[in-house]
Amino acid sequence: MSIEKVAHLAGVSKATVSRVLNHNPGVRPDTRAKVLAAIDICDYQPNLLARQLRTAQSHMLLVLIPDITNPFCSRVVQGIEAEAEAQGYHILLCNSGSQLRREAAYIALLTGKVVDGVITMDAAACLQELKELIGDAPWVQCAEYDPSIAASSVAIDNKEAAFETVCYLASKGRRRIALVNCDMRYLYSHQREEGYRNALEKLDLNWGSVAYAENVSCDAGSAALRELLMLPERPDAVFAVSDVLAVGVIHAALEAGLRVPEDLAVVGFDGINFTSSLNPPLTTIEQPMNRMGARSVQLLLNRIRQPNSPVVHEVLPWKRVERASS
Incomplete structure (x- = not known):
């Protein structure tokens, strides 16, 4: 359907239709409404290539x-x-x-x-x-x-968020806080690990361990926790750099017979919607x-x-x- 047909149906000029299509603010609301209605009736699709050339x-x-x-x-x-x-x-x-x-x-x-x-x-x-x-x-x-x-x-300030997360877990009485990290090609992985290590040093926590997941998946998060549980002294808290990894951590913890959070506190990162529906619901750092x-x-x-x-x-x-x- 042509722009001429739309203009005729709306009772306006082709120039007015063009202004509506190009989101020109100088079109009266009632005129804009007539043109949009005509477009709907005609099922008009603007010629994007022609607009691009103009x-x-x-x-x-x-x-x-x-x-x-x-x-x-x-x-x-x-x-x-x-x-x-x-x-x-x-x-x-x-x-x-x-x-x-x-x-x-x-x-x-x-x-x-x-x-x-x-x-x-x-x-x-x-x-x-x-x-x-x-x-x-x-x-x-x-x-x-x-x-x-x-x-x-x-x-966001990933370093600050990670630092404050470790401080939060320490305020809950956790002293063996582990980090589950992932792909180190990503800046967030470096920044969150840096914030984690800075907090351990600032709080004078002598126990620390980082497990690197193979990818961002629940299975990889579970494998990372199993690695941490093989340490001579297991963690009493895990901070995961993504909610998806944190979900895997919780699954592996429950499979190992650990109670969350009594035996192992878990915090994720991102604020993905489904994390509120987990059992137990996941504490997380919510990004906007x-x-x-x-x-x-x-x-x-x-x-x-x-x-x-x-x-x-x-x-x-x-x-x-x-x-x-x-």
Whole structure:
């Protein structure tokens, strides 16, 4: 269905229909409503290529994520998509598995103006290679970032959160606090471990141990706890760097006949929804996942609209949600 048909049905000019499609604020609400109703009736789909040629913008944003099955990534993407739609944009999602070859094919869309900018959630260890591909295109680093790269970022203070978590467990009388960590390509893994070790030193806790899970999965979290339980002196608390790993820790603890939290306190990280339904419900460090995604879009659009705008490294607040597992 053509734009002419929509204009005729709504009783307005083609220019007015175009202004509505391009989210121009100078259209009266009643006129906008008539045009939108006509679009619904006609099932009109705007010619994105033609719009791209006219405006040099596609109103598409590329989002590179390492693993869509990770609940943290999924929640952040929800925030990205909602904010993008509110701003008149759509997203193109690349579930990259941190494979540079796959990402390169998507990033090539930047040069063809199929997408206007990119949001990455890749491991910090991969970002220098991505920088070579992205070049000077608008870019925001979400959750993971390399501070040496001239691209804005949105994250939380992982070191502070980990430090305060160990202090919290110590305040509960725990003296043998272990850490279940994961992929050290990620900045958050380094920062959370650094916060953990700083807290042990600050509190003068002489017992400490780190188990490294093979991946972010329940099975890997269970295997990490089994490793810790083989130590001459087992932990009385575990801080896991993700809720998914923490779930595995609880499963393995219960299988070993341990009571949670009486014998082993467990704290996770992220604030994934299902953690409140566990038995026992999981204490966790809640990240503002949707907000993180939304701010990434806002910073990216600011860069697209104002190419000379300064780089911003935004740190969002986190909070501890205390439940029965600790």
